[in-house]
Every structure is written in C-alpha cells, then in structure tokens.
Amino acid sequence: MGKYSDDPAWADVTPLPTDEGGPNPLAAIAYSEEYEETMSYLRAAMAANEFSPRVLDLTEDLIDMNPAHYTVWLYRAHCLFAINSDLKEELDWLNETALQHQKNYQIWHHRMLILDKLDSCEGEGEFVERMFEKDAKNYHVWSYRQWLVKRFALWENGELEFTEKLIEKDVRNNSAWNHRWYVINGREGEGVRGITDPRIREREVDFAEVAVAKAPQNQSPWSYLRGIARKGGMPLSSLKDFVSQYASLEQPDEVRSSHALDMMAEILAEEDNGKQQAGAALDMLAQKYDPIRKNYWEYRKGMLGLPSAAA
Amino acid sequence: MPLIKKEDPEDSLDERLQNQARIEELVSDGDDAFEDEDENGASDDSGIPFPGKPSKRQRKMPPWLQQATINLFHDELVTTTSEAQQKVTAECLPLLTEEDTGIFSLNTYGLPHLRRDQHASFLRAQLERLPAQYQVIDASRPWLFYWTMAGLSFLGQDVSSYRDQLIATVSPLQNPGGGFGGGHGQLSHCAGTYATVLALAAVGGLRMVDRKAMWHWLGSVKQSDGGFCMAVGAEEDIRGAYCAMTILTLLNLPLELPPDAPSRKHGLTSFTDKLGEWVGKCQTYEGGIAGAPTNEAHGAYAFCALACLSILDAPAVSIPKYLDVPALVAWLAARQTTPEGGFQGRQEKLVDACYSHWVGGCWDLIQAALPDNSTLGEDGKDIWNRAALIRYLITCCQQPGKKGGMRDKPSTRPDAYHTCYSVAGLSHAQNHYRYNNNNQPSSEGRLTAAFNWTASPPTEAEMREWKVDKEDLVEFVHPVFVLPMGVVEAARREFEQGGF
Numbered sequence: 018m019g020k021y022s023d024d025p026a027w028a029d030v031t032p033l034p035t036d037e038g039g040p041n042p043l044a045a046i047a048y049s050e051e052y053e054e055t056m057s058y059l060r061a062a063m064a065a066n067e068f069s070p071r072v073l074d075l076t077e078d079l080i081d082m083n084p085a086h087y088t089v090w091l092y093r094a095h096c097l098f099a100i101n102s103d104l105k106e107e108l109d110w111l112n113e114t115a116l117q118h119q120k121n122y123q124i125w126h127h128r129m130l131i132l133d134k135l136d137s138c139e140g141e142g143e144f145v146e147r148m149f150e151k152d153a154k155n156y157h158v159w160s161y162r163q164w165l166v167k168r169f170a171l172w173e174n175g176e177l178e179f180t181e182k183l184i185e186k187d188v189r190n191n192s193a194w195n196h197r198w199y200v201i202n203g204r205e206g207e208g209v210r211g212i213t214d215p216r217i218r219e220r221e222v223d224f225a226e227v228a229v230a231k232a233p234q235n236q237s238p239w240s241y242l243r244g245i246a247r248k249g250g251m252p253l254s255s256l257k258d259f260v261s262q263y264a265s266l267e268q269p270d271e272v273r274s275s276h277a278l279d280m281m282a283e284i285l286a287e288e289d290n291g292k293q294q295a296g297a298a299l300d301m302l303a304q305k306y307d308p309i310r311k312n313y314w315e316y317r318k319g320m321l322g323l324p325s326a327a328a
Numbered sequence: 329m330p331l332i333k334k335e336d337p338e339d340s341l342d343e344r345l346q347n348q349a350r351i352e353e354l355v356s357d358g359d360d361a362f363e364d365e366d367e368n369g370a371s372d373d374s375g376i377p378f379p380g381k382p383s384k385r386q387r388k389m390p391p392w393l394q395q396a397t398i399n400l401f402h403d404e405l406v407t408t409t410s411e412a413q414q415k416v417t418a419e420c421l422p423l424l425t426e427e428d429t430g431i432f433s434l435n436t437y438g439l440p441h442l443r444r445d446q447h448a449s450f451l452r453a454q455l456e457r458l459p460a461q462y463q464v465i466d467a468s469r470p471w472l473f474y475w476t477m478a479g480l481s482f483l484g485q486d487v488s489s490y491r492d493q494l495i496a497t498v499s500p501l502q503n504p505g506g507g508f509g510g511g512h513g514q515l516s517h518c519a520g521t522y523a524t525v526l527a528l529a530a531v532g533g534l535r536m537v538d539r540k541a542m543w544h545w546l547g548s549v550k551q552s553d554g555g556f557c558m559a560v561g562a563e564e565d566i567r568g569a570y571c572a573m574t575i576l577t578l579l580n581l582p583l584e585l586p587p588d589a590p591s592r593k594h595g596l597t598s599f600t601d602k603l604g605e606w607v608g609k610c611q612t613y614e615g616g617i618a619g620a621p622t623n624e625a626h627g628a629y630a631f632c633a634l635a636c637l638s639i640l641d642a643p644a645v646s647i648p649k650y651l652d653v654p655a656l657v658a659w660l661a662a663r664q665t666t667p668e669g670g671f672q673g674r675q676e677k678l679v680d681a682c683y684s685h686w687v688g689g690c691w692d693l694i695q696a697a698l699p700d701n702s703t704l705g706e707d708g709k710d711i712w713n714r715a716a717l718i719r720y721l722i723t724c725c726q727q728p729g730k731k732g733g734m735r736d737k738p739s740t741r742p743d744a745y746h747t748c749y750s751v752a753g754l755s756h757a758q759n760h761y762r763y764n765n766n767n768q769p770s771s772e773g774r775l776t777a778a779f780n781w782t783a784s785p786p787t788e789a790e791m792r793e794w795k796v797d798k799e800d801l802v803e804f805v806h807p808v809f810v811l812p813m814g815v816v817e818a819a820r821r822e823f824e825q826g827g828f
C-alpha cells in the first residue's frame with residue numbers, strides 16, 4: 018500500500034493518522050497519500066521518542082515534500098545528535114537542499130546546529146557566498162553569516178573585504194552595509210573597539226563618502242555615516258563640508274540628495290544661531306525635495322523650538 | 329495549471345512561504361488550483377485598462393506624484409537594487425496617477441472603491457478544502473485561520489459562525505504540554521500559537537485553550553537573556569517576544585515563570601525579566617529594529633518590538649525607556665516610498681503592501697510614545713503620510729476581477745497574508761488610535777497597558793483630504809493585538825479573574 022506500511026523494517030510501528038478535528042475542518046489540506054503516510058509514521062516515532070537511522074530517513078522524506086516543516090527539522094537534529102550520526106554527511110545533504118530552498122529559515126537554523134557540533138566551518142564562507150549570488154539580501158543567510166563570524170571568530174579572516182566586495186557589486190545592498198557594521202563593531206562587548214577607535218572611524222567615514230559619491234540618493238551610506246556619528250562619538254558637524262557638496266542652502270536648486278539635505282538640517286540645528294537655517298532646510302524637504310514626508314519634516318521643524326512655529 | 333512552478337522558484341508557493349522574514353508569508357491564491365488559467369493569469373482579472381473609459385480630466389496629483397518630484401534624484405549608477413526599483417515604479421505609476429484605473433468603480437475623488445465584498449469572498453475561499461500542493465503550508469495553517477478571521481473582521485464581516493468549526497479544527501493542534509503546533513503532531517511554536525489564539529479570540533472561542541499548560545509551555549521558551557525562542561530548540565527572535573507576551577496578556581496567565589522554566593536557573597522569576605533590555609538590543613545603528621541583536625533593521629520586527637513594549641507598559645513609558653525614539657521615528661518615516669506611497673520593509677528594498685500594517689501599525693504606537701503631542705506637525709498630529717498609503721493600497725494592491733483579494737504589488741498575486749495586512753494597514757491609515765493613561769485599573773498580576781486604547785473614525789475633512797468615501801472605511805484594528813477592538817475587550821473580560 019505504501020512505502021512504510023509495506024516495509025518490514027517498519028512493521029513494528031503502528032502509524033498515527035492525521036486527526037482532522039472533525040468532519041468539517043477549515044482549510045484542510047488534501048494530503049497526498051505519500052505525505053499522509055510519512056507524517057503518520059513520524060507522529061508514531063515521535064510519540065515513542067524513537068531516535069534511529071530509519072527515523073533519519075523518514076525525516077529526509079518529509080523535508081523533501083515540505084521543507085518548511087519546522088517540527089521535522091528539530092526532530093531530525095535531535096536524532097542526529099542522539100545516534101551520533103555522521104555530520105559531514107549531513108552537511109553534504111544540506112548543501113543540495115539549501116540551494117533548492119534558500120528562503121527557508123529552518124534549513125539555516127539546522128545548519129547552525131550542525132556546524133556548532135562539528136566545530137569546524139571549513140568551506141562555509143564560500144558556500145554562503147554562493148547563496149548570495151541568488152539573493153544578496155536574504156535575511157536568514159545574513160543572520161547565519163553573522164553567527165558564523167562570531168562562532169568561529171572570523172572577524173579578521175577577510176570578512177571586511179567580503180562586505181567591500183558585495184557593496185562594490187551593489188552599493189545599495191543595505192544588508193551588506195549592516196554586515197560591515199557588525200564586523201567592525203561586533204566585538205565591543207569583548208573590548209575590541211570599532212568605530213570608537215579614531216583610525217577605524219576615519220577609514221569608515223572615507224568608505225561611506227566614496228559610496229555616496231557613486232549614488233548620492235542611496236540611503237545606505239548616509240545611515241552608516243549617521244550611525245558612526247551617533248555611536249562613534251563624532252560630531253555630525255565634521256561632515257558639513259562633505260554634505261554641502263550634495264545639499265547646501267546657498268544653492269537651493271542644486272540639491273543632489275534628500276538625505277544630504279536632511280543631514281544638513283541636523284548639522285545646522287546644532288550650530289549656534291543655526292536653527293533658522295535648519296528650519297529652511299526642512300522646509301525645502303517638505304515643499305520640494307521630499308514632499309511625501311511633509312508631515313515628518315514639519316514635525317522635525319517643530320522640534321527645533323523656533324520662536325514662531327508658523328512657516 | 330500546477331500551483332507550484334518549479335522552474336520559477338521566486339514565484340513558487342514554497343519559496344514565498346519560507347520567507348519568514350515577514351513573520352511568515354503565505355501565498356494562498358487557492359482558487360487558481362481549481363480554475364484553468366493561462367500562464368500569465370490573464371483571464372478575467374488581467375487588469376487591462378478599460379478601453380472605452382473617457383480619457384480623464386487632468387487631475388491634480390498630490391505633490392509626491394507630480395512630475396517635478398518624480399524627476400528628482402535619478403542616480404546614474406545601475407545596480408540590481410535600482411533595476412528592481414525602477415521596474416516597480418513603472419508598474420505602479422499608471423495606477424497611482426489614475427491613468428489606468430482598470431475596471432474598478434471609482435469613489436467621489438476618482439480613486440477606486442475598496443472592493444470589500446470581493447476581498448471578503450477571497451478570504452472565505454481560503455478556508456475551503458485545499459489541494460495537495462498546499463502540503464508545503466502544513467506547518468503554517470494557523471496563520472491561514474488568523475489572516476482570514478482577522479481580515480474578514482476588519483472588513484466588517486461577522487466571523488462568529490466559524491466558531492465551532494475553528495475550535496474543532498485547532499483541537500488536534502493543541503499539545504498536552506501546552507501551546508499549538510502548525511498541525512496535528514507538530515511541536516508547539518510561538519507563531520502558530522499566536523495565530524491560533526488570535527483566530528480563536530476573533531470567533532469567541534478562547535475557552536478551548538488549556539491555559540495552565542500554555543503557561544508552562546511559554547515558560548519553556550523564555551530565555552535567560554530575556555528574549556523568547558520560537559519553539560523549544562528553535563531560533564530566538566523578536567517575533568517570539570511579541571507573540572509570547574500577546575498570548576500571556578490576552579489569556580491573563582501569571583507573569584511569574586512556572587517552577588519548571590529553565591530560565592529560573594539563571595535567576596529569572598518573571599516573563600518580563602530582562603525583556604525590555606533584550607528588545608532594546610535589537611535596535612540597530614540605522615535606528616530601526618532587527619529580528620535579533622545585530623541583524624538588519626526590518627519593518628516587521630519594528631512592529632513586534634513596539635507592540636511588545638506596549639504590552640509591558642504605556643508606550644510613552646516603555647518605548648523611550650528601551651529605544652532611541654528620534655532615531656526610530658526617522659527610520660520609520662524613511663520607509664514610506666516615493667512615488668509609490670506604501671512602505672518598504674528595509675532600506676533600499678521594494679514597497680510591499682504587508683508593511684502597510686507592519687510599518688503603518690508602528691505609527692499608532694510610536695506617536696503615542698511621544699512626550700508632547702503639540703510638537704507633532706503643524707496641521708495635525710501625524711508624522712506620516714496617510715493619504716499616500718491609502719492611495720497605494722487602493723490603486724495598486726487590489727486584485728481586479730471577480731476573485732478579489734489584495735497583493736504585495738501589481739505584479740504579484742493576492743494571498744490571505746497580504747489581504748489581511750493590507751486591510752489592517754488601511755485601518756491604521758483611515759482611523760485614529762489613542763492611548764488613554766490609566767483607563768484600565770491594573771488588576772492582580774496582569775499587564776493592562778495594552779487594554780488602554782481607544783479608536784475613532786476620521787473627520788469629514790480628513791476623509792476629503794485622504795480621498796476616502798464613508799462606505800470604504802474599514803473597522804478599527806487594535807494597535808497591539810491586531811484584532812477588532814471589541815474582541816480584545818471581550819478577552820480582557822473573559823479572563824479577568826485570572827487563575828486556572
């Protein structure tokens with residue numbers, strides 16, 4: 018009748034069929050016979066707390082049919098460790114599966130569990146890089162990459178160069194910018210200084226400024242600069258000359274980036290007697306350069322506490 | 329036509345399903361599987377402009393859609409990101425500027441009406457028997473229950489008739505050790521439990537939940553660093569924190585950790601211990617919030633963070649306590665895209681209707697956290713652009729044709745997830761939500777802050793400004809629990825006594 022019910026190796030197991038909860042379940046799935054049977058045997062195996070090579074095969078079958086099945090993944094991991102299965106072999110199998118199901122969260126969590134146990138990340142960087150060829154902003158893959166860097170202390174193993182390469186490929190890849198921030202600042206808790214170190218800060222400001230020049234309306238390097246100012250103890254005013262190349266009140270028709278104008282408003286607001294000018298920059302944003310955020314720019318103007326709120 | 333096109337993974341059901349970055353996305357154009365359509369889905373719902381339509385009186389476009397604004401800032405450098413963005417702007421602009429209103433009937437202001445009945449029947453159709461291709465959502469079925477029950481309620485439909493059926497359907501999903509799994513025999517999971525509990529609340533069926541077992545199970549996912557895992561042995565992220573605190577609060581479970589909770593060994597005694605601090609660690613250098621510390625800032629996680637903090641205390645207390653508010657406000661404001669008017673989930677990503685809720689919903693919470701409302705915009709109390717979001721949802725995200733449903737953007741298909749969160753987003757945009765200090769006296773051990781919200785409809789003047797007809801208003805959506813207001817109040821009263 019079925020793969021498992023016909024298999025003498027499973028003859029000792031009584032499958033537990035799906036309980037639909039009654040005759041009229043909502044959004045009931047008309048499972049294929051194969052899926053229904055395999056799930057029934059998994060339920061039985063889990064009920065008996067069975068960890069065995071045959072359960073591993075069973076979970077592989079299910080993952081092929083439904084890779085988003087978190088229960089199967091978690092049980093598989095449990096099983097692998099319980100029977101001391103060959104984890105290198107597991108990794109080979111995962112590599113094939115990952116290429117097919119890149120957006121699946123479970124697969125990355127599973128991979129993390131395996132590598133942690135293996136205590137080796139050989140070839141892993143290259144593998145992850147290949148994943149980025151399909152989607153360079155995949156959230157799970159980036160989060161996995163962060164874990165790798167931390168778990169195997171890869172901070173100085175070409176990771177910074179890696180972010181540089183991806184940012185070079187697409188300067189608007191904000192995920193790569195975030196990773197760069199992480200690589201530089203991720204060890205502050207362990208006392209390794211990131212952008213609070215003046216030399217690093219200077220290098221990163223340069224890096225972001227070059228990126229801005231390539232595409233001034235790309236928000237990623239602007240946020241990066243703002244982050245450096247906020248977390249690195251650098252006054253925004255030190256960026257004034259740079260920012261004024263892209264937005265200046267003296268040339269109100271030549272603004273090349275709304276993000277520059279935004280930053281200029283913030284710089285001006287910090288200056289003595291600069292609030293009036295800051296208000297003028299915010300007006301330019303509200304009226305001409307970024308009208309969709311009119312309410313926000315007016316809110317910011319309200320925060321300046323100018324004597325007369327009326328524009 | 330098979331639902332899953334293996335040759336096109338981006339479009340296939342399982343690929344979309346697995347994109348859990350947005351909690352969990354789920355494609356659900358179920359009736360496709362029953363109907364024969366050609367490859368492009370070009371049957372009755374292709375959205376071809378109606379040829380006989382009189383060429384439009386030149387309408388005055390809002391400032392962000394005027395040619396001069398659209399012409400600003402076109403950096404020459406072409407990258408993957410800019411190409412994708414250009415494509416989306418091109419598919420949205422004709423709809424936004426009303427050059428192409430398809431076959432929609434128009435409201436007083438020339439924008440399409442909300443296709444309420446079609447969207448409702450689209451959602452109802454998701455609850456029918458699903459073909460075998462849906463096996464890949466076997467672990468996410470609770471979401472389908474939530475999106476349909478919530479979406480239908482927000483559209484003004486009565487869902488109480490589903491009560492008995494829903495209770496029966498989710499009974500096998502409830503585990504003896506507490507919580508709900510994605511299906512029968514599946515491990516309890518924060519997302520599945522959140523979705524099931526909310527769906528049950530929507531139909532008035534919360535009594536079937538084993539509250540004591542739930543309390544024990546939640547104790548098993550609380551982590552010693554303050555956060556929550558999605559399931560025992562699974563990932564720790566901010567969805568877990570929001571989902572767990574929502575379940576705990578709606579069901580009025582004790583805040584005290586159960587005696588067998590593993591985090592007790594690390595000195596924790598309450599579900600709230602270290603939680604606000606953990607949420608605070610998720611704020612990134614960009615100002616937005618990530619799914620876990622050091623990850624990239626993301627709109628769905630911003631909502632989870634703000635809603636979680638708004639359960640812990642009044643937004644004006646808990647949000648500034650753990651987050652840099654000006655940085656977050658700036659980040660949220662920047663997520664509204666020009667010219668589309670909807671929200672993107674991350675910096676330099678594309679507009680998508682589901683963020684109408686994830687980011688749109690943040691405004692209710694963060695505006696309530698600002699110390700002094702008088703500093704809000706000159707002519708109102710908003711920091712964001714409601715009219716732009718309404719226009720995006722109404723013109724770009726409604727699927728034409730008899731099947732209805734709402735979609736991420738014009739080039740995608742509708743599904744229950746985007747339908748639910750588009751309608752919720754519409755509600756954030758159309759209605760006002762206010763936090764009232766000390767409205768609810770705090771009761772024994774229960775966090776009551778989230779029960780202090782009231783809602784009110786827009787004024788006539790606002791409806792004119794946002795181009796909304798009265799008949800297109802949707803129901804109030806609770807800013808924290810994303811349920812109808814009355815449903816939240818009923819849950820509060822039902823478990824007022826606490827205990828087991």
Ligand SMILES: [Zn+2]
Nearest residue numbers: 680681682736
């Ligand atoms: Zn979406």
